[in-house]
Amino acid sequence: MRPSFQTHLVNGVFEDPVLYVDFVFEKRALLFDAGNLRNLATRKLLRVSDVMISHAHMDHFADFDWLLRLMVGRDKTLRVFGPTGLIQRVEHKLNAYSWNLVHNYSDDFVVIVTELNSDSEAKRARFRCRDGFQQQPEGCIEICGGVIIDEPAFRVRAAIFEHDIPCLGYCLEEKQHVNVWKNRLAALQLPVGPWLRDLKQAVFESKSDDTLIRAWGVDNKLVSERFLPLGMLKKEILRVVAGQKIGYLVDIGYNELNRNKAIAVLHECDLLFIECAFMQEHADIAASRKHLTAQQAGLLAKAANAKQVIPIHFSPRYSDREHALRAEVEAALGMR
Numbered sequence: 001m002r003p004s005f006q007t008h009l010v011n012g013v014f015e016d017p018v019l020y021v022d023f024v025f026e027k028r029a030l031l032f033d034a035g036n037l038r039n040l041a042t043r044k045l046l047r048v049s050d051v052m053i054s055h056a057h058m059d060h061f062a063d064f065d066w067l068l069r070l071m072v073g074r075d076k077t078l079r080v081f082g083p084t085g086l087i088q089r090v091e092h093k094l095n096a097y098s099w100n101l102v103h104n105y106s107d108d109f110v111v112i113v114t115e116l117n118s119d120s121e122a123k124r125a126r127f128r129c130r131d132g133f134q135q136q137p138e139g140c141i142e143i144c145g146g147v148i149i150d151e152p153a154f155r156v157r158a159a160i161f162e163h164d165i166p167c168l169g170y171c172l173e174e175k176q177h178v179n180v181w182k183n184r185l186a187a188l189q190l191p192v193g194p195w196l197r198d199l200k201q202a203v204f205e206s207k208s209d210d211t212l213i214r215a216w217g218v219d220n221k222l223v224s225e226r227f228l229p230l231g232m233l234k235k236e237i238l239r240v241v242a243g244q245k246i247g248y249l250v251d252i253g254y255n256e257l258n259r260n261k262a263i264a265v266l267h268e269c270d271l272l273f274i275e276c277a278f279m280q281e282h283a284d285i286a287a288s289r290k291h292l293t294a295q296q297a298g299l300l301a302k303a304a305n306a307k308q309v310i311p312i313h314f315s316p317r318y319s320d321r322e323h324a325l326r327a328e329v330e331a332a333l334g335m336r
């Protein structure tokens with residue numbers, strides 16, 4: 001299966017956790033947390049459409065300013081999601097700067113912030129560059145099943161965990177994965193081209209099988225086209241399989257409530273990025289700081305039946321014991 005998303009862990013495991021998820025077929029990316037972003041090229045950061053913030057500790061939120069610096073003056077909308085209080089925090093960050101010249105800009109940059117106040121309710125506000133980033137409240141919105149983004153191709157689910165303060169864990173779910181059989185395309189004398197994107201979109205939108213799809217291509221400056229029913233194309237040239245599920249979980253205490261929530265949200269995810277802040281020998285420190293130990297992270301991932309686990313966010317105190325920390329996760333997962 002060729003995935004539609006490419007994940008990239010931006011920093012080293014002892015540094016700020018930042019997960020960059022690139023769209024393979026689009027110039028777009030999602031960002032999970034925004035601590036140190038300086039290891040990401042500007043062109044990559046400019047692709048970011050949505051930022052999922054776990055919580056506002058500095059190592060997860062500090063470089064929101066850098067993102068702002070790069071995007072101001074561009075015709076762009078950035079959506080930011082996070083826990084209660086995020087709207088005010090973004091407003092404070094925006095208020096830290098003078099915006100007296102922005103009404104002259106020809107392009108408008110818009111930041112839309114959504115803060116999750118409970119599993120069923122969020123609050124939203126908009127900040128427009130040309131208005132000097134004055135807050136425009138948009139009121140409360142209903143959240144269903146923790147789904148904060150719902151697009152034809154994917155959804156992002158958030159859940160509120162306890163880290164002394166609320167901290168959001170996230171799950172990115174590709175709805176369906178649509179592969180094109182290139183050899184069958186050739187056998188039917190159908191061209192490769194942008195129409196395949198429209199075809200996939202029609203599948204994502206669950207259009208009826210008799211919907212006609214325009215299959216077109218350009219050969220020697222001549223445009224050829226055929227109109228074919230979606231149902232026939234699905235049967236002959238597409239393979240539709242379940243999409244991949246990617247989890248991101250950092251900074252949570254190991255208690256029953258967090259554990260049950262994590263297992264439910266991350267159930268059978270293909271790829272799980274999970275914090276392993278401390279070793280089990282320091283479980284008392286982990287508990288007092290509301291973090292997971294490597295063993296707890298491993299047990300949690302195992303209970304959620306995660307297929308692949310990527311340990312992240314190690315405490316720098318283990319900088320010379322990275323191997324031992326990884327071994328602890330693997331042991332808990334039953335790999336050793």
Ligand SMILES: [Zn+2]
Binds near residue numbers: 055163251
């Ligand atoms: Zn934290």
